[in-house]
Amino acid sequence: xxxxxxxxxxxxxxxxxxxxxVHYLRxxxxxxxxxxxxxxxxxxxxxxxxxxxxxxxxxxxxxxxQQAEKILKSMDKNxxxxxxxxxxxxxxxxxxxxxIPEIILYWKHSTIFDVGESLMVPDEFTAExxxxxxxxxxxxxxxxxxxxxxxxxxxLDRLKVLMQxxxxxxxxxxxxxxxxxxxxxxxMWSLWRGNGMNVIKIAPESAIKFMAYxxxxxxxxxxxxxxxxxxxxxxxxxxxxxxxxxxYPMEVLKTxxxxxxxxxxxxxxxxxxxxxxxxxxxxxxxxxxPNLIGIxxxxxxxxxxxxxxxxxxLQRYATDSADPGVFVLLAxxxxxxxxxxxxxxxxxxxxxxxQAQATIEGGPQMTMSGLFKHIVxxxxxFGLYRGLAPNFMKVIPAVSISYVVYENLKMSLGVVSx
Numbered sequence: 006x007x008x009x010x011x012x013x014x015x016x017x018x019x020x021x022x023x024x025x026x027v028h029y030l031r032x033x034x035x036x037x038x039x040x041x042x043x044x045x046x047x048x049x050x051x052x053x054x055x056x057x058x059x060x061x062x063x064x065x066x067x068x069x070x071q072q073a074e075k076i077l078k079s080m081d082k083n084x085x086x087x088x089x090x091x092x093x094x095x096x097x098x099x100x101x102x103x104x105i106p107e108i109i110l111y112w113k114h115s116t117i118f119d120v121g122e123s124l125m126v127p128d129e130f131t132a133e134x135x136x137x138x139x140x141x142x143x144x145x146x147x148x149x150x151x152x153x154x155x156x157x158x159x160x161l162d163r164l165k166v167l168m169q170x171x172x173x174x175x176x177x178x179x180x181x182x183x184x185x186x187x188x189x190x191x192x193m194w195s196l197w198r199g200n201g202m203n204v205i206k207i208a209p210e211s212a213i214k215f216m217a218y219x220x221x222x223x224x225x226x227x228x229x230x231x232x233x234x235x236x237x238x239x240x241x242x243x244x245x246x247x248x249x250x251x252x253y254p255m256e257v258l259k260t261x262x263x264x265x266x267x268x269x270x271x272x273x274x275x276x277x278x279x280x281x282x283x284x285x286x287x288x289x290x291x292x293x294x295p296n297l298i299g300i301x302x303x304x305x306x307x308x309x310x311x312x313x314x315x316x317x318x319l320q321r322y323a324t325d326s327a328d329p330g331v332f333v334l335l336a337x338x339x340x341x342x343x344x345x346x347x348x349x350x351x352x353x354x355x356x357x358x359x360q361a362q363a364t365i366e367g368g369p370q371m372t373m374s375g376l377f378k379h380i381v382x383x384x385x386x387f388g389l390y391r392g393l394a395p396n397f398m399k400v401i402p403a404v405s406i407s408y409v410v411y412e413n414l415k416m417s418l419g420v421v422s423x
Contacts, residue, residue, distance in 0.1 A: 034094060035319065035320055036319075037093065037094055038090075038094075039319075041090055041093050041094075043060070044056055044057070044060045046059065046060075050089060050090060051085075051087040051088065051089050052087060052088045052093065053077075053086070053087045054070060054073035054074055054076075054077050054086070055073075057073045057076055057077065058070070058073045074086075080092050080093060082095075111328045111329060111334075112315055112329065112334070113128040113129075113143070114128065114311060114334065114337070114338040114341070115127055115128050116128045116143050116144060116146075116147035116411075117147060117150070117334075117338070117407065117408055117411050118335075118338045118339070118342065118403075118404045118407055118408065119147070119150060119151030119154045119155060119207075119403060119404075119407040120339075120342045120346070120399075120400050120403050120404060121154075121155055121158065121162055121203075121399065121403060122303065122342070122345075122346060122353075123206075123207075123210050123211075123214075123245075123248070123249070124245055124249075124299065124300050124303040124304055124307075124345070124349070125241075125245075125303075125304065125307055125342065125345075126218075126237055126238065126240075126241025126242070126244075126245070126304050126307070126308050127214055127215050127218040127241060127244060128143075129237075130143070139420055140215075142415070142418040142419070142420045143415070143420060144211055144212070144215060145414070145418065146410075146411050146414035146415045146418055146420065147211065147407075147411055148207050148208055148211055149410065149411075149414055150406075150407040150408070150410035150411035150414060151204075151207050151211075151407055152204045152207055153406060153407070153410045154402075154403045154404075154406040154407035154410065155200065155203050155204055155207075155403070156197070156200055156204060157402065157403075157406050158399040158402055158403045158406075159196065159197045159199075159200035159203070160184070160187075160196035160197065161395040161396075161398055161399040162199075162200070162203070162263075162395075162399060163187065163196060163197070163198055163199055163200075163263045164180065164183045164184065164187070164392070164395045165392040165395045165396045165399075166199070166260060166263045166264060166357060166392070167183060167186075167187070167263070167264065167392075168183060168391050168392035168395065169353075169354045169357045169358065169391055169392040170264060170357060170358055170361045172391045172392065173383070173384060173388070173391075174383070174384055174388075180394060180395060180398075183395075184196070190266065190267060191266075191267040195267065198262055198263050198265060199259050199260070199262040199263030199264075201262070201273065202255055202258050202259040202262055202273060203259050205255065205273075206252050206255040206256070206259070209251065209252050209255075210248045210249075210251075210252050211248075213247060213248040213251050213252070214244045214245060214247070214248035215244075217243070217244035217247040217248060218240055218241060218244035221239075221240040221243050221244055222236075222240055225239070225240060234308065234309070234312050237308060238304060238305055238308050238309075241304050241308065242300050242301055242304045242305070245300045245304060246297055246300055249296060249297065249300065250293075250297075253289070253290060253293055253296070254277075254289035254290070256292075256296070256360065257280070257288065257289050257290070257291060257292070257360045258273060258276055258277060258280075258289075260357055260360040260361055261276055261280065261360070261361070262276055264361055291359045291360050291362060292355070292356035292357065292358075292359035292360040292373075294373050295352040295353075295355045295356040295359065295373050296352070296353075296356045298352055299349040299352035299353055299356065300349075302345070302348040302349045302352075303345040303346065303348065303349040304345070305345075306341075306344050306345045306348045306349075307341045307342050307344065307345030308341075310340060310341035310344045310345070311337055311338065311341035314336075314337040314340060314341065315329075315337060318333055318337070331408070335404060335405070335408060338404060339400060339401065339404050342400070342404075343397065343400055346396065346397075346400075350389070350390055350393060350396075351377075351389035351390070354380075354389055354390070354391060354392065355373055355376050355377060355380070355389075358371075358376055358380075359371070359373065359376065377389075
């Protein structure tokens with residue numbers, strides 16, 4: 006019964022008062038209604054053994070008729086060998102069910118949306134998706150969608166990097182002025198500087214993050230199909246830290262390539278060679294600490310806001326299905342990642358500035374705290390948010406493009422959603 010107390014205890018005092026119990030029952034009944042509806046394929050208000058066998062088969066579990074009958078009998082009070090809504094609810098009401106495959110199926114968001122930041126907690130996949138190999142198709146579709154959306158919004162991304170590094174009180178860069186400066190300095194193509202690296206790093210990063218997340222889930226020792234929100238945050242942040250540590254030199258290269266002047270480097274390999282020759286290996290890990298710390302506010306706030314929006318939608322509007330539809334999914338995903346970006350933006354700005362510090366003889370090499378103090382002293386708190394305008398301008402186009410590409414690729418790859 007501790008599970009019920011844990012599931013319903015909102016104020017975390019280890020006790021379940023009457024109000025919390027009523028809230029738990031209401032919330033729980035809503036989830037049970039969704040599962041009942043998804044099991045009742047004949048829509049006759051009853052679940053029979055065939056429907057139980059079929060739904061378990063969908064989840065990759067095959068059971069015999071005798072086992073299905075046994076399950077039925079444990080819930081069937083009136084001996085009809087079918088379960089109606091009241092029997093289903095009475096049986097399950099005191100068994101917390103937070104791992105409902107249908108909800109996992111429809112509410113993926115970090116695979117679908119690419120806002121150019123790679124700090125989101127990975128999505129959950131149902132047992133069925135893992136067994137049938139649908140998970141890697143989702144990841145491939147998500148990666149390709151990210152590549153297209155990053156390429157389409159690359160000029161705004163490059164402008165953000167330039168503003169983070171060069172804008173100050175004396176050199177106030179506006180959006181139109183920034184674009185004019187880039188085109189004048191390097192022509193139209195210069196707007197896409199740094200994009201190649203930004204696209205190349207998607208594949209290794211998402212693969213490492215997904216594998217790390219699945220391993221950490223095992224280490225946490227959760228035998229449930231999905232994790233609770235706190236466990237997801239811990240596993241997701243750790244997986245993000247592992248992925249970022251593995252590919253961090255690529256992040257530095259992306260920033261240096263975006264900031265390069267015409268003719269400075271002949272390509273990615275030349276850029277890496279020159280940095281290594283002039284500044285040594287350490288240069289590839291500049292800004293690593295603020296980047297790592299930034300994962301925590303980003304992942305935590307993105308996850309918390311998304312789960313809150315998801316649960317309030319499920320409670321209010323989910324009557325027949327947990328499928329929120331395109332608009333709700335996009336709105337929830339965009340809102341949560343925007344909140345996450347806002348919270349971690351000063352750390353991202355300091356990271357970019359540190360990545361940009363070239364080891365020039367006599368040039369200042371600032372630490373993270375030194376840079377924070379310097380920016381606040383010379384530019385005020387506003388200085389920590391330079392480049393925020395182009396960053397937010399690219400969120401809606403990036404999310405929309407990645408969603409459309411993802412949906413089309415999903416169909417080509419044969420991903421089936423029930």
